[in-house]
Amino acid sequence: MSFHDPELHSRGESRFVDDLQIPEGTLHAAVVTSSLSHGILEELSTAKAEAAPGVRAVLTAVDIPGMNQIGTIIMDEPLLASNEVSFIGEPLAVVIADTPALAHQAAELVRPQIRKLQSITDPREAFARGMLIAPPVTFCIGDLDKSWEACDLIVKGRADSGGQEHLYLETQATLAIPMENGSLRLHSGTQGPTYVQRIAARVLGIPMNMVEVDVTRLGGAFGGKEDQATPWAVIAALGAYVTGRPVKLVLDRGEDMRLTGKRHPYSSDYRLGLSSEGRLLVWEVTYYQNGGAASDLSTAILERTLFHTTNAYAIPSVSATGICCRTHLPPNTAFRGFGGPQAMFVLECALRKAADELGMTAEEIQALNLLRTGDIFPYGMEYKGDEVERSWLRLDELHDLKAVRKSNEQFNLSGGIYRRGMAVMPVCFGISFTNTSLNQASALVHVYTDGSIGVSTGAVEMGQGVNAKMAAVAARVFGVDITRVKVETTNTTRTANTSPTAASSAADMNGNAVRIACGNILNRLLQVAGTHFGLGDPNHLELRSESIVRNGAATDLGWEVLVNTAYLERVNLSSHVHYSTPGIHFNRDTNQGVPFAYHVAGAALTEVTLDRLRGTYTVDAVRIVHDCGDSIAPLIDRGQIEGGLLQGIGWMTIEDLKYDTASRALLTDSLATYKVPDIYSTPADVEVEFLECHSENAGVFNSKAVGEPPFMYGIGAYFALLDALGSDDAERRRNEPMTAPMTAERLLGILIREKRKDS
Amino acid sequence: MLSFILNRDFLSVEYPMGSPVLDLLRMDPDLKGTRRGCGEGDCGACTVLLGERTGSLIRYRAVNSCILPAGELAGRHLLTIEGLNRSAGLTAVQSHIVDQSASQCGFCTPGIVVSLTAYLMGTLKPKAEEAVRALGGNICRCTGYSSLGRAAENLCASIPESPSSDPCSIEHLRHLVNSGVLPDWLPEVAKALPDHSQEVPTAAASDELIVAGGTDLMAAEPDAMNGIPVRFLSRDPSLAAISLDNGICSIGAAATVSDLMLSQAAVAVDGLEEALHLISSKQIRNRATVGGNIVNASPIGDVSVIFLVFDTMLSISGRFGTREVPLREFHTGYKEMDLLPGEMIRKLSLVTPVSNAGFSFEKVSMRKHLDIASVNSAALISAVNGTVVNASISAGGVAPIPLHLARTSDMLEGMSISSETAIAASRSAMDEVSPIDDVRGSAAYKRNLLGRLVLAHFLKLFPRSIDPERLLT
Numbered sequence A: 001m002s003f004h005d006p007e008l009h010s011r012g013e014s015r016f017v018d019d020l021q022i023p024e025g026t027l028h029a030a031v032v033t034s035s036l037s038h039g040i041l042e043e044l045s046t047a048k049a050e051a052a053p054g055v056r057a058v059l060t061a062v063d064i065p066g067m068n069q070i071g072t073i074i075m076d077e078p079l080l081a082s083n084e085v086s087f088i089g090e091p092l093a094v095v096i097a098d099t100p101a102l103a104h105q106a107a108e109l110v111r112p113q114i115r116k117l118q119s120i121t122d123p124r125e126a127f128a129r130g131m132l133i134a135p136p137v138t139f140c141i142g143d144l145d146k147s148w149e150a151c152d153l154i155v156k157g158r159a160d161s162g163g164q165e166h167l168y169l170e171t172q173a174t175l176a177i178p179m180e181n182g183s184l185r186l187h188s189g190t191q192g193p194t195y196v197q198r199i200a201a202r203v204l205g206i207p208m209n210m211v212e213v214d215v216t217r218l219g220g221a222f223g224g225k226e227d228q229a230t231p232w233a234v235i236a237a238l239g240a241y242v243t244g245r246p247v248k249l250v251l252d253r254g255e256d257m258r259l260t261g262k263r264h265p266y267s268s269d270y271r272l273g274l275s276s277e278g279r280l281l282v283w284e285v286t287y288y289q290n291g292g293a294a295s296d297l298s299t300a301i302l303e304r305t306l307f308h309t310t311n312a313y314a315i316p317s318v319s320a321t322g323i324c325c326r327t328h329l330p331p332n333t334a335f336r337g338f339g340g341p342q343a344m345f346v347l348e349c350a351l352r353k354a355a356d357e358l359g360m361t362a363e364e365i366q367a368l369n370l371l372r373t374g375d376i377f378p379y380g381m382e383y384k385g386d387e388v389e390r391s392w393l394r395l396d397e398l399h400d401l402k403a404v405r406k407s408n409e410q411f412n413l414s415g416g417i418y419r420r421g422m423a424v425m426p427v428c429f430g431i432s433f434t435n436t437s438l439n440q441a442s443a444l445v446h447v448y449t450d451g452s453i454g455v456s457t458g459a460v461e462m463g464q465g466v467n468a469k470m471a472a473v474a475a476r477v478f479g480v481d482i483t484r485v486k487v488e489t490t491n492t493t494r495t496a497n498t499s500p501t502a503a504s505s506a507a508d509m510n511g512n513a514v515r516i517a518c519g520n521i522l523n524r525l526l527q528v529a530g531t532h533f534g535l536g537d538p539n540h541l542e543l544r545s546e547s548i549v550r551n552g553a554a555t556d557l558g559w560e561v562l563v564n565t566a567y568l569e570r571v572n573l574s575s576h577v578h579y580s581t582p583g584i585h586f587n588r589d590t591n592q593g594v595p596f597a598y599h600v601a602g603a604a605l606t607e608v609t610l611d612r613l614r615g616t617y618t619v620d621a622v623r624i625v626h627d628c629g630d631s632i633a634p635l636i637d638r639g640q641i642e643g644g645l646l647q648g649i650g651w652m653t654i655e656d657l658k659y660d661t662a663s664r665a666l667l668t669d670s671l672a673t674y675k676v677p678d679i680y681s682t683p684a685d686v687e688v689e690f691l692e693c694h695s696e697n698a699g700v701f702n703s704k705a706v707g708e709p710p711f712m713y714g715i716g717a718y719f720a721l722l723d724a725l726g727s728d729d730a731e732r733r734r735n736e737p738m739t740a741p742m743t744a745e746r747l748l749g750i751l752i753r754e755k756r757k758d759s
Numbered sequence B: 001m002l003s004f005i006l007n008r009d010f011l012s013v014e015y016p017m018g019s020p021v022l023d024l025l026r027m028d029p030d031l032k033g034t035r036r037g038c039g040e041g042d043c044g045a046c047t048v049l050l051g052e053r054t055g056s057l058i059r060y061r062a063v064n065s066c067i068l069p070a071g072e073l074a075g076r077h078l079l080t081i082e083g084l085n086r087s088a089g090l091t092a093v094q095s096h097i098v099d100q101s102a103s104q105c106g107f108c109t110p111g112i113v114v115s116l117t118a119y120l121m122g123t124l125k126p127k128a129e130e131a132v133r134a135l136g137g138n139i140c141r142c143t144g145y146s147s148l149g150r151a152a153e154n155l156c157a158s159i160p161e162s163p164s165s166d167p168c169s170i171e172h173l174r175h176l177v178n179s180g181v182l183p184d185w186l187p188e189v190a191k192a193l194p195d196h197s198q199e200v201p202t203a204a205a206s207d208e209l210i211v212a213g214g215t216d217l218m219a220a221e222p223d224a225m226n227g228i229p230v231r232f233l234s235r236d237p238s239l240a241a242i243s244l245d246n247g248i249c250s251i252g253a254a255a256t257v258s259d260l261m262l263s264q265a266a267v268a269v270d271g272l273e274e275a276l277h278l279i280s281s282k283q284i285r286n287r288a289t290v291g292g293n294i295v296n297a298s299p300i301g302d303v304s305v306i307f308l309v310f311d312t313m314l315s316i317s318g319r320f321g322t323r324e325v326p327l328r329e330f331h332t333g334y335k336e337m338d339l340l341p342g343e344m345i346r347k348l349s350l351v352t353p354v355s356n357a358g359f360s361f362e363k364v365s366m367r368k369h370l371d372i373a374s375v376n377s378a379a380l381i382s383a384v385n386g387t388v389v390n391a392s393i394s395a396g397g398v399a400p401i402p403l404h405l406a407r408t409s410d411m412l413e414g415m416s417i418s419s420e421t422a423i424a425a426s427r428s429a430m431d432e433v434s435p436i437d438d439v440r441g442s443a444a445y446k447r448n449l450l451g452r453l454v455l456a457h458f459l460k461l462f463p464r465s466i467d468p469e470r471l472l473t
């Protein structure tokens, strides 16, 4: 029996929500949403829909038994709008019918009357009108005035980065099943089972213990199911609660793209001061974050932007301000990197500008300013690692950055329409939820009398391989074959009050909980073995390769017999362990503290070839040195690095969200119009080297978190393209904002303007 | 009643002919491995194999079940991931994917297994590079492409060359059974398929909706076939025939893009296969037909733009017999064309280019593959002693119809091949078109891009006479 996910996946036997066998009598929900981006809902007539064939119920805000409120950090988002509507796609009503088709047909019959109000979708305009989700926040360190005076060069400018659709291949989905006595079981595709549980209970007006949320796995999430799985799960729960029947809601692709939030677009102003030799002295930046219509996780994401404002560089004086702007777009939300990529993009823009002015290469400035052990981050934490510099040096050692630049210059002399470019992207990313209270996890481990093992944790499997890691931890502690370990679904009844699987930290925290829980059981088993061998003290016993080892020598006491013996002796073969990351704290009054357990670092060299005639390009190679600590699953970690990289390249190049200029409706609402990287977009050469581990890490068995940091290597693609554009583009760079993504259209625009200027 | 073979089982079901096969599969609790990621042919999560027997040859092709009308199943073999599975253990394709950890969330993985299996079924000597290309229609957002590349490499290295001479032979299927790619029952089941070439096409009725590949119909209007009579062109093999005779190439309107890529026509025109490779994905090319592309009349239709530069004639048949219409006169306005109700295109004929003519196709889209062009353009230019004898340039995405750039083409005649001529052609082309702003780019971008693509034709066809620096300034 294998519980190995990839085997199930490759056989098509892994089950996602839409694959679950539905109970008899299951009904289907369809959501009626706003087609205007801002207005007042004056009337919502449901009579026609109610009379349509197969319709069991049409629910609006008045049918909500509890609170009509799904906000998590700030309570500013109704489940179903009842007065003001503030984005296209905002849910207004829910139709419950016998089939999905009947539900959708009837949904068309609900006619909302909305009085149109002016809508704002630009964050700077929202800021100018005082439309803020929260007051601005500033992280500040050093003596700014003095630092500005010491500068030989000051560059300033504006940098804009676009949104990004998650495009997890499995769309948002929930199956809600009523249980006895008004309780509910929700099979939801969520990263945050506890969020869904808490908010379903809130909306239905019932205690949390009446809502069980069960998650087998997600078909991709990337942050898009951290907060935004909740509305759909709660809508299904509401339908099941009201009708007493199971209710299933699966968004189709177009709905999913239109109704859910994206990565936050940012528009930022910066000022960077340097010494003449290229040392970074002072950094001042204001980030206008396009939060969308409700807070969602925006404030937390913006805070992480501030945490990563200096990325992998040491800058003594910093003032970084984040402004969370409310606009009339679907609430933007978590996406791999959680505000970090947006911050790093801005600083890299500033570095390129400074390099132009100083006549240095970007790498020269970068290398000069890398974080070194003991440097202080703008939030007051000391950088304890040395991996930022080590990974850069290793990258240089492996690939000789100067030689690459030189060979590109050589090529470009005779490249015809082609021109090569390169960029190095160093990354330093803090690991832990920046909301300290979320840094807790739990595990429940059972050893059954036949020797099989069940592991439940708060972590949700979504392709990042957390289940494989949990199984590896259990097998390692017990010294048994990994095939004995089954990682169970993530279930709020088995593990309560869980943090969402996010911030790259699920394997660290849940893995440590599993390690300790297995250790507890192991100790009891060794006691039993000690008694078996007539020893008072089991100190010289170990479990290895499925048997007890005594003083280093194998015995004939095997795992199964040992477990059964323990059971007969009435020894507890289960353990429930709670884990909280030690040593972290953060003061929101001073914005100083130690918010992270540790940092993950690495560096990537990106090489591109630009076709100056067509305005197209290929990303030829990305060479990465990455710090995984002591990886407990190198193949999985490598997959995370390569996958994150490609998503990052997509964000910087081809992923371009377009909206109708008048209505603000999303135009790129299908895979036909919104393009994500395909196998041809993958650089021909992706090299990954794991940095040798010298440190002690908070991750399980000295490993490190891996989910988010590699995404930011993708930023290198943008700057490699700028590099390929070369000095011809310097004047534009000096005078105009830098804007991502660098689409083919934008590239050709730059190339053609360059031509006109010359002629 | 729809009769076909589903994996190992002969099946007869009542099911609407025009409904997607994916919906049929997903109703069955035992067939949940075929997944819906988009419902319009753009992700490949729903990929299945469709097998068809012609005489002793059986051809399997990967197709998107979400836009495959159920009526196409009749008399054919539908093979899903469940059909490929062995009762225990993994197939060769599966085990290489697992070994490389090339499956992350796993939602896309069955489609990828099917696509790679389809590749092996269609080739005698697997090559990693081609296997990767076979995944062009499978989106993995997680994204395991690098590890899939490694899996494909190991996979291809592990499969010995087929002893058979034809990938459609039973012998080749047996070879794949022995190589651990296919289940052992498959060759016998495949042999039991009815012979497709023996199918008797029903007489055409004028009220029928013509379905060729259905890729456009099903993706654009999923309900188009609801409750109306449908005529599946694939039932008439003569409509897919491609022949080359005395320099005249005849292409059946129902030939798929894949058929065309494997045909003599592709051999006769240098660069044609490469051009066709830029159309959609493997799965779509296996269904999308030449005629469908022309009648779909999209202003960026790649097939239309390609064939516009050849003096292509369309044979159109209807109630009153057959008539010939030049492709250049066929499209009359946005989605308007010279085709009466009840009429259909039967074939295209064109004269293959003379030896001194060069063909070039250029397409720029947001993503290079599986994407609709922002602008595409084809050129066929013959030159003697450095002088243009004949030129024909077409462009898509810059007018309400796929456009033959008559003025620019005529202008070029007699001009010498030089950078100046290329620039003049480029300027003329930009003046000849009227692009609009849309999701694929602004009007200004498309006009500029066309200019650049015309330059690219010249640079590609006459590298020795054109100075790239001159084109850029």
Ligand SMILES: Cc1cc2nc3c(=O)[nH]c(=O)nc-3n(C[C@H](O)[C@H](O)[C@H](O)COP(=O)(O)OP(=O)(O)OC[C@H]3O[C@@H](n4cnc5c(N)ncnc54)[C@H](O)[C@@H]3O)c2cc1C
Binding pocket: B040, B041, B042, B209, B210, B211, B212, B213, B214, B215, B216, B217, B218, B219, B253, B254, B278, B279, B280, B281, B284, B287, B288, B289, B290, B291, B292, B293, B294, B295, B296, B300, B301, B302, B303, B343, B344, B345, B346, B370, B371, B372, B373
């Ligand atoms: C995911 C995806 C990607 C695509 N990518 C591309 C691309 O890269 N480039 C491109 O050009 N197109 C692309 N298309 C569009 C489309 O698939 C092609 O235009 C295709 O060639 C249409 O052919 P078909 O046989 O599938 O047409 P169908 O859908 O069967 O038919 C289209 C229309 O033509 C009519 N018709 C078909 N054949 C005939 C005939 N012989 N006589 C009269 N009427 C006929 C049908 O009644 C229907 O109205 C893509 C489509 C999808 C879904």
Ligand code: FES
Binding pocket: B035, B036, B037, B038, B039, B040, B041, B042, B043, B044, B045, B046, B047, B064, B065, B066, B067
């Ligand atoms: S579901 Fe995406 S291609 Fe069929």
Ligand code: FES
Binding pocket: A169, A219, A220, A463, B102, B103, B104, B105, B106, B107, B108, B109, B139, B140, B141, B142, B143, B144
């Ligand atoms: S593994 Fe998740 S989409 Fe491919």
